Structure formats: C-alpha cells, structure tokens
Amino acid sequence: MDHKLAIVIRSKKLGVLIRDARLEAGESMKACGEALGVSVSTISKYEKGEKSPSLPELEVLAYYLDVPLEHFWGQKVRSEIDPLDDLSDVTQRIQLRRRIIGVRLRQIREEAGLSMTEVAEQIGITAYRLKSYEMGKFPIPLPELEALLAVYDLPIGEFKDSKGPVGKWAAQRQAVEAFLDLPLEMQQFVVKPINQPYLQIAQTLNEMSVDKLRTVAEGLLDITL
Numbered sequence: 324m325d326h327k328l329a330i331v332i333r334s335k336k337l338g339v340l341i342r343d344a345r346l347e348a349g350e351s352m353k354a355c356g357e358a359l360g361v362s363v364s365t366i367s368k369y370e371k372g373e374k375s376p377s378l379p380e381l382e383v384l385a386y387y388l389d390v391p392l393e394h395f396w397g398q399k400v401r402s403e404i405d406p407l408d409d410l411s412d413v414t415q416r417i418q419l420r421r422r423i424i425g426v427r428l429r430q431i432r433e434e435a436g437l438s439m440t441e442v443a444e445q446i447g448i449t450a451y452r453l454k455s456y457e458m459g460k461f462p463i464p465l466p467e468l469e470a471l472l473a474v475y476d477l478p479i480g481e482f483k484d485s486k487g488p489v490g491k492w493a494a495q496r497q498a499v500e501a502f503l504d505l506p507l508e509m510q511q512f513v514v515k516p517i518n519q520p521y522l523q524i525a526q527t528l529n530e531m532s533v534d535k536l537r538t539v540a541e542g543l544l545d546i547t548l
Contacts, residue, residue, distance in 0.1 A: 326447055327446070330447070330467055333465070333466035334373075334466045336397075337372065337375055337376075338369055338371055339372075341384070344388045344390045347388075350387075353366075358387040359387075360417070361380075374464070376464070376465060377417070377468070379424070381395060382484050382493075391493075392493055421462055422459030424459070424468070425458055425459035425463075426459070428456065432457070435475060439454055439457075445474050
C-alpha cells in the first residue's frame, strides 16, 4: 500500500467532510477555531485538505458541531441528542488525549517488535516525527494516525475517546442510533415503564458467564419438566 498517497487522498476527503459538518451546523470557521483553540487559517487548511486535525481535535470538533464522529469516515448518521455544553479546558483535554494516544502507539509498536525507523519509513515520515507523536509532543494528523494503524493492522475505534464528556456524548449517540434501528414493536416494548424488569433481567443474563447461564437454563428445565 502506498501510505503517502493514501494520506494525501484521506486529507482531502476529510477536509470536505469537515466543511460539510461545519456548514450543516451553521458555524463559522472562526467559531470552530475558537472551540479547538486554533486559528481560522488552520481551520481553512483543514477544510482544504492542506493540513489535518488529530483524532482528539476531531473528537472535540464533532462534539462542538454536534455531529457523529463517524461522519468523518463517510457515514451519514443523525440523532436527536442535545449537544452537551461542557467544553471547558479543551486544550488540556486535547493534550491529555494526545499523550494517551502516543503512549498506546509506542506500546503497540514495541509489542510488534518494530523500530521507529521501520514504521516511519512505511508511512513516509521521519523517525523523529514518529518519536514526537509517541511522546505526545505533536498532534498526529488523522490520516497519518490511520496509516500508522494500518501498519499495525488495528481499527481506529480502539483509539476513540471512551471517557469524559466527549466519550459519553458519542456513546449516547450510538445508543440512540441503535435504538432507532430496532423494529417499531421493539422500540415500543423498550419505552414502556412496565417492561423495565424484563430489560433488567436481560441485562443481568447478558453479564453472566457461560457457566452461570447454563445453571440458570438447567434450573428452568427442572421447573418446566
């Protein structure tokens, strides 16, 4: 795979999707820049595909524009969840996420038995740049992160935020989308308060080990026979 070409193409596509999300939300480049703590020029470069945001920056942008993070992978999903207001300490959040991603990338590379030089050459960057990414010093443009994960054969989902307000917001969106995909009869069953005990039982069974489930099944057979 030509990772350098893939990065260029991905950057252009990502730029189009960022612009699409911003225009749909009715936000200006200035407002988006302020939300991310970057200049209007940087947002403009993002949209033109001349530069790409890191995954933590993209997460905050999706949060701010109230669009699913999956939008930036070409998926058109929508929900009725109201956007959260807590965007305090955005810079600190992005820096922390950057460090977490860097540490994880280093662990993965070392577990794979690859040197920085070997990995850097595969995606067309310098070993120094890769080291800076792994140390959390520089934000990793999303296309480059995707190229790195392609080298390690890992999905981007493993690196998405799962904690904090952004992570909770994303989980809420996914839950709503999953609910809306259910048949109408199932939706009506779920929303009825009287059916909550059945849902709680289902949740408990889902969390049981195979051995415990087998014991429960045997107990039910004893009762019915």
